[in-house]
Amino acid sequence: MDNVIRVQTPGALLARGGIYAALIFMAVVYLAPLLVMLLTSVKTLEDIRAGNLLSLPREITFQPWLHAWSEACTGIRCEGIGGYVWNSVQIVVPAVVISTAIGALNGYALTKWRFKGQEWVFGMLLFGCFIPFQVILLPMAQTLGWLGLGSTTTGLVLVHVVYGIAFTTLFFRNYYVNVPDELIAAAKLDGAGFFRIFLRILLPVSTPIIVVTVIWQFTQVWNDFLFGVAYSSHETQPVTVALNNVVNSTTGVREYNVDMAAAMIAALPTLLVYVLAGKYFVRGLTAGSVKG
The missing domain is CATH 1.10.3720.10 (MetI-like)
Structure with missing residues (x-):
């Protein structure tokens, strides 16, 4: 079978680009809450008060994760989750x-x-x-x-x-x-x-x-x-x-x-x-x- 070279028109390329742009935009919107959670979980309280939801942490700390695992208050006792x-x-x-x-x-x-x-x-x-x-x-x-x-x-x-x-x-x-x-x-x-x-x-x-x-x-x-x-x-x-x-x-x-x-x-x-x-x-x- 002869090889067929397919040439896409500018209109087809533009349509494909629009589809990808829309998909990327929706993915970003969908993942935004997860990003906010992740960024907030590695910030200090001072960093949270000084910045906004999407700001990058000035100092990355995993102490909140350790605190949540073993010391966070779960009602009756502070024992973590x-x-x-x-x-x-x-x-x-x-x-x-x-x-x-x-x-x-x-x-x-x-x-x-x-x-x-x-x-x-x-x-x-x-x-x-x-x-x-x-x-x-x-x-x-x-x-x-x-x-x-x-x-x-x-x-x-x-x-x-x-x-x-x-x-x-x-x-x-x-x-x-x-x-x-x-x-x-x-x-x-x-x-x-x-x-x-x-x-x-x-x-x-x-x-x-x-x-x-x-x-x-x-x-x-x-x-x-x-x-x-x-x-x-x-x-x-x-x-x-x-x-x-x-x-x-x-x-x-x-x-x-x-x-x-x-x-x-x-x-x-x-x-x-x-x-x-x-x-x-x-x-x-x-x-x-x-x-x-």
Whole structure:
């Protein structure tokens, strides 16, 4: 095939330049709050009072980060948010793993194993995606009390698993519906059972949707505030609740640099997840969207 030299007209170049300029402008506007937080978190209080929000620090200091991690007042005690980060990890990891596993099994059963009433089951799970968090606060609190899980990290894990199953099932169900039924039928003829088909056939091709589900659930659970403040005690609060207590603390002089450092610490895990796995999230969303 002959090489084709494409010459762009001045109008096309101008249009392309305008598109890039608009994208860069919107990116700057979108990232401006993050830049303000970062700059403020490494300034001294004197520097904050003397300059403006976007001014560069005259002296870079990481003392606010250390103070936010181990000394910032979180309500009852001045102990920093470091321990609450660990609380969030203890909540997020099992909640994401369990809800993803159950969602995968549900999606598999709802698409490849026909049973009476499966449409009703899926409809009820889908309905669960639209129930506002506030509606279930009281009945969930009663349930946790009956189970003896009130004010515990285990109770928060259970809450996030129950509320996350509807979403994970929806993700996996929409993904598995594009897997050929003939593949499952052939495995059944060879004597493979429910779990063997799932582990040997469905799970190996599920990497894209697993990535999507993990990122979605991780973000939802880590950033949750309502369930955390409603179902935890001071010792079991997630980092979002501790951050709120730090920012609203009335002890002493308002330390804006410490507040911003605490907010950056709380946001770093989700930022890292999207930076490192963002492209896989997009690929997972589009994988299987077009059958064939």
